[in-house]
Amino acid sequence: MAIASRLRARGVLSRCESSNLRSLLWPFLNRGFSSSSIPFHLERVGFIGLGNMxxxxASNLITAGYKITVHDINYDALKKFSDKGIPTKETPCEVAESSDVIITMLPSSSNVLDVYTGQNGLLHCRSHLSPWLFIDSSTIDPQTSRILSTNISKCLLKEKKGFADNPLMLDAPVSGGVPAAEAGTLTFMVGGLEExxxxxxxxxxxxxxQTIYCGSSGNGAAAKICNNLAxxxxMLGVSExxxxxxxxxITASTLTKIFNSSSARCWSSDSYNPVPGVMEGVPSSRNYDGGFASKLMAKDLTLAMTSAGEIGLKCPLTSEARDIYMELCAKGYDSKDFSCVFRHFYSAYLNAKVGTTCACSDGIIPHHLDMSAWIDFGWSRLLTGKIGVGLKEMGIIVINPF
Known part of the structure; x- marks a missing residue:
């Protein structure tokens, strides 16, 4: 069965895409498939950047049967793969030497430039590159993606592979966060040559x-910046x-039900709720550890502001959001998930005070309510520590949920 037919049968390609790909990959057809039915031109994958995402x-690619070689500057990250028998390399250049395709997933534009063009970088051997395709899934500015793509296209291939006379690059940032990366349910926004x-x-x-083709080089990076801006x-609007x-x-759980069945429904309310105790399996349920760090959100908002400035566009909401996340980082919450804005930006408003209003993750009960109201609210949970710490003082219960 032809490559295009196989992909179409798996739902990877539409009828139109299937037809286009048959002609596109005709030079590959006589080479056949590996035992795992992976096209030979994708079989050897180098993966650089083994952080949370x-x-x-990389683990999902291994599960799918690809021959993976990995690199990261973090020894502990590399060891997780070497302990499983996965080849590891000390430099990006060494990864490139044994790969058909390179995928990079790095924190910033400067990291990407260093991995590609730095000493012992991926393009160190410009005159005879082994990879025919470079895929960058980092969130960086569109201009850096376009410059890299142009530079890569000027390099030479060690061996011509099908339609590619020169190596190519795709910018393919992702959406979905760590849970989607682990589950293999990411959405890719891809810019570059459609073939x-x-x-x-x-x-x-x-x-x-899901994959979404966004157009020419840099458009995938641009789409990701717009996505993260929104x-x-x-997240700020929902938290507020x-x-x-x-x-x-109104309790947070009640508001969540209202949001998720009304016009306010969004990812921040139904999939990534920022209020502790409302939703399981999200960073707010584990002290905002893991997830998407506030420092990365601040970085992405800065990228958005820079891109907006280049075209003379005013983005007041983006500017305000960036300032808020920069403030969170300055206060030491840079490594906490970006949903921590609910707790740490609004902390002055959430702190319960004797004689005023008592706050907890399930909502607010005015201090003048009698004990029966507290029992209805969940006094037993207070005693077991499931909501917060209760203090009986002058007939008032003061709760510090954090």
């Missing part, structure tokens, strides 16, 4: 559930609404 992405995108689609769908502003609602006497 990259670790799971390369179609050829690489099996790789993307080994790590994710995500940050949404929860704080207001609690101070008006």
């Amino acid at each position: 990259g670790f799971h992405m 390369a995108y179609l050829a690489a689609k099996p790789l993307f769908l080994s790590m994710g559930k 995500m940050a502003v949404s 609404a929860f704080v207001l609602g609690q101070h008006l006497g």
Whole structure:
């Protein structure tokens, strides 16, 4: 069965894409498949950047049957793979020497430039590169992606591979966070040559559930910046609404039900709720550890502001969101998940005070309510420490939920 037919049968390609890919990959057809039915031009994958996201992405490629070689500057991250018998390399250049495709997942534009163009970088041997395709899934500025793509296209291949006379690059940042990376349900936003995108689609769908072609080089990076801009502003809006609602006497769980069945429904309310105790399995349920660090959100918002400035666009909400996350980072919450804005930005408003209003993760009960009201609210949970610490003082219960 032809490559395109196999991919179409698996739901990877549409009928139109299948037809295009048959002609695109005709030079590959006589070479056949590996025993795992992976196209030969995608078989050897080098993965660089084994952090919270990259670790799971690389692991899913291994599960899918790809021959993976990995690199990271963190020895402990490398050891997790070497202990499983996965080849590790000390430099990006060494990874490139044994790979058909390179995937990078790095924290910033400067890290990407260093891995690609630095000493012992991926492009160190410009005159004879082994990889025919470079995929960068980092969240960086579109201009850096475009410059890298141009530089890569000027290099030479050690061996011509199908339609690629020169190596190619795709910018393919992802959405979904660590849970989606682990589950293999990421969404890829891809910019670059469409033929390369179609050829690489099996790789993307080994790590994710959806791929979206965004157009020419840099457009994937641009789409990711826009996505994260909207995500940050949404998280701030949802957090602010929860704080207001609690101070008006509405529990967070009640507001969540309202949001998720009304026009306020969004990812920040139904999948990544920022209020501790409302949703399990999200950073707010584990002291905002793990997830997407506030420092990375601040970085992405800075990228958005820079891109907006280059075209003379005013983005007041983006500017305010960036300032808030920069403030969180300055206060020492840089490594906490970005949903911690609910607790730490609004902490002055959430601290319960004797004689005023008592706050907890389930909502707010005015101090004048009698004991029967507290029993209805969940006094037994207070005694077991499931909501917060109760203090009986002058007939008032003061709760510090944090």
